[in-house]
Amino acid sequence: MTHNELRKDFLLDRWVVIATERARRPTDFAKQENQDPKLQTGVCPMCSGNEHMTPPAVLIYKNANGQIVKDRDQDGFRHKDWIVRVVPNLFPAFAPPKTEANEEEIMKNDTFGLAVGHHEVLIESPTHDAHPADTEVSQLANVIDAYVDRMREFVEKPYVKYVSVFRNHGQQAGASLTHAHSQLIAMPFVPPIVAAEMRASAEFWRKNRKCVFCSLIEKESAGPRLVHQNSDFVSVTPYASIYPMEFWIVPRKHAINPFGLTRTETYAFAEILRSTLKALKILVNDPPYNYGLHIAFDDEARDYYHWHLEVFPKLAIWAGFEKSTGVFINTIPPETAAAELGRTIES
């Protein structure tokens, strides 16, 4: 496995992985067809029973007499009867260092010339269509636990500075397989959007001695942009939502990442994730969407950063104006989005 090249723009704080691993020729784009093997052949490599179609799992959860047991596949052996399964991505955007020497070289150079890291697929259920809007809260809690397990392993590695956990739903949102799954990308730098959030929240802390997200919860949980709340989480539409129907899920407990979630909190997260995604599904007829965790691992951010999940329904197209200015046009006021999502959850 060779490494993809990581390039920084000569002017802007903008990074791109030149993915030679899955390099395509321009003419390959001329006919874009659905690549989903389930639609093409009726066989899904993520479904229960097809474990041999993927690399060995780096993590599986099994249900043993009501207890979750964790394990991993060995070469030539694949666990069956799993309830959550994590496998390496066959075409990783970021790939592990090849040797320890390579690892040291990377740390020394600090050039980010190689897209070093990890890229995994988290299969959320043995059942093809068990998407978060419809699945059991307990199963969604397993998915959240597995996110945390993988993140914990990644951040131990010296070359990992950030882990992006995200979900693509629907072909128009970039999901090439329809089976319910998330992805994890461990990468060697804190990416621009999260870095900008960290700088701005550090500045807010310096001025106000307060976490900006804690302030947000205080202010928004009684206002017109509240979607839903429970004992441990709040869902709001951001004041400057850049996507129509965009919403965030923010934990009440101040923390930079979800490592310290209690059992109750994990279930509360699963509950609010399920109910908000279900409302979106009902309201807009199962639209494509993306979600991503925003987290920090650096203990220095402890006071000012606050992890959360951002959900981006794909209901509009960014065109020439958005792409060349970085200014967005949103045709659904976030107050309308919050009211309609909230009403749908309650009905």
Place this chain on the structure above:
Amino acid sequence: MTHNELRKDFLLDRWVVIATERARRPTDFAKQENQDPKLQTGVCPMCSGNEHMTPPAVLIYKNANGQIVKDRDQDGFRHKDWIVRVVPNLFPAFAPPKTEANEEEIMKNDTFGLAVGHHEVLIESPTHDAHPADTEVSQLANVIDAYVDRMREFVEKPYVKYVSVFRNHGQQAGASLTHAHSQLIAMPFVPPIVAAEMRASAEFWRKNRKCVFCSLIEKESAGPRLVHQNSDFVSVTPYASIYPMEFWIVPRKHAINPFGLTRTETYAFAEILRSTLKALKILVNDPPYNYGLHIAFDDEARDYYHWHLEVFPKLAIWAGFEKSTGVFINTIPPETAAAELGRTIES
């Protein structure tokens, strides 16, 4: 006409227009259908003969004995036999101040609370399918002249700080009408992407006493990312292209905007725009794309900023990773894109 609301994110340098003028209910998104009237009814409001279907033109070009004559419509009167026509957008993202008092208020407050500005549609030809890849160079030169004419008028207004000139081609790139057209949005602030370019190029100038784009031309015009060049313009694929097949067109003459283009330079711009877009069309089967001008109007940027056009083919989907990190994955190395586009132009 009421104004849309302009909102800045509470954390990031991120702006959004909450477009209440064309506000939609969430359920409107449940069925996204093609809105193109030409496809629905066979009648295109931009085609020659249908001038009464749009507001009065703010600018028309006519061909009078080989000379271009410029004029505008009056209420109740519509010019016929135009070759380029600019009309106000019926659902403007940015709209003019209602009164002079309003205008002063805007200047005083500097809050950017209202999306004040202009939003126009530039109809590039009386012929429905005269897209830049296929049209005459002379007609494309008229389009460029009309961009400049409108920009010149906009920047005279005290509340206009930037003009975004862009083109959406194909429904997947956000073009709701198939007739060849561009758009202009005059806005009350320099947008984040251009502002970031200006900051970074000012910094480059401070360190090197050289324009970063002039350096780029020098370096890239003999390298593997050169697409095409003529007497006055260079087309290159950027080192850190974030879109597959992305390319830029950069003038050799250092200038912050195209106001000073000579006749020869305008034709050279039209020629390189046509040949690169034609190569893209041939190579990838007429893909959707967006392009946008990057320009400055502030004379202070005279030394360090350098106007250019960025072309973004729409061949990939930004998914959860891109949207939550700001890091991009490009499956076509820019060197491959440049070689194939260049080869197609020469063949």
